[in-house]
Amino acid sequence: MQTIFCKSETKINLMRAFAGECQSRQRYYQAALIAQQQEQIILERMFRFTAEQEERHAKQFFELLKDCAGEKIEITGSFPASVFTDIGELLKESADEEFHEFKEVYPVFAAKAREEGFADIAAKFEMISAIEESHHKRFEYYYDLWNKDMLQRSESTDELWLCLNCGHIHKGSEPPNECPVCGAKRGYFIRQTEAPFTDANMYK
Template sequence: MQNDFNESQTRTNLMRAFAGECQSRQRYYQAALIAQQQKLVGIERMFRFTAEQEERHAMVFWKELKGSAGQNVDISAGYPADVFENILQLLDASAAEEEKEHSIVYPDFARIAADEGYPDIESSFSMIADIEKSHRKRFEYYGRLLREDRLFRSSDTEQTWLCLNCGHIHKGSEPPQECPLCSVAQGFFIRECEAAFTSCEIIEQ
């Protein structure tokens, strides 16, 4: 049985989620700019890619609020002031925030939406909770590479590295200091397996 939407807790949770996603998007966009200043292009692109997904999550929640169009929705919530210049701190703080969304906040909101009779909204919260887990893993992955000084170093001498500027592939335990084709710095290289679209092979069935 659906409650009156304007009296529901789900309506408040949607606005909290919308505010949270807008802020995540902005935090990651700012983190991308810091990574760019530090010439860590792979990490910059990763933050931008994730920021775009947060923007789409915000849009999902925004559209669910149409039942309150024209009204003011009051919320009370805490949001992280992760104002860091250090990339590792940014990655760690982002991973922690994603874990909170994945394991506490959105499952809670999904359960309340189900209780209040909004299965579609429950499903949106649950699906986005799963995505936030993949974000946490992404941030942890790069945090670990940085912490262990492996961002541009591998124990595999056959490791393939991709230049994000021109697409040149280099094989070896480290990417070159400068791309031999387009001359950009080492910071443009990522492991080939980290790039979207680079492992495309025809699937026969």
């Protein structure tokens, strides 16, 4: 039997999810600014890219509350005060928070929604949870590179590095300190395999 939506726990969970997504979006946006200040442009772009996805998640959850439009919904929750300036700490905290979200929070919200008879909302929690898992992996991946000082170093001398500013491609175990075409600093170079739309294998 379906619970009345405006009296459901699912309504509260949607508001919790909305609050969480808004904060994730803001945390990643601020992390992007810190990365930019430290001339780590790849990480700036990565944080911005992820922040935009969190904004869309927030929108999805918010719109599911339309049947209770105008109501004030009280929630409780805990949110991380991850006010760090160290990029490693920002990456680690972000990876941990995503883990908590996809492993512990959204599966519980999905199960409750299903129990209350809201299968579509349960599916939405599950799909967004899967995205959060991919965010977790993304942050872990960059945290690992950062820790090993391999963000812009490769074991291979054939690695291709793409300048995110002008598109110049450099081959070598690491990018140049300055792009020979546009003068952008080293922080702009990303492994070509990690850059959107530009993986050489796509065009073979």
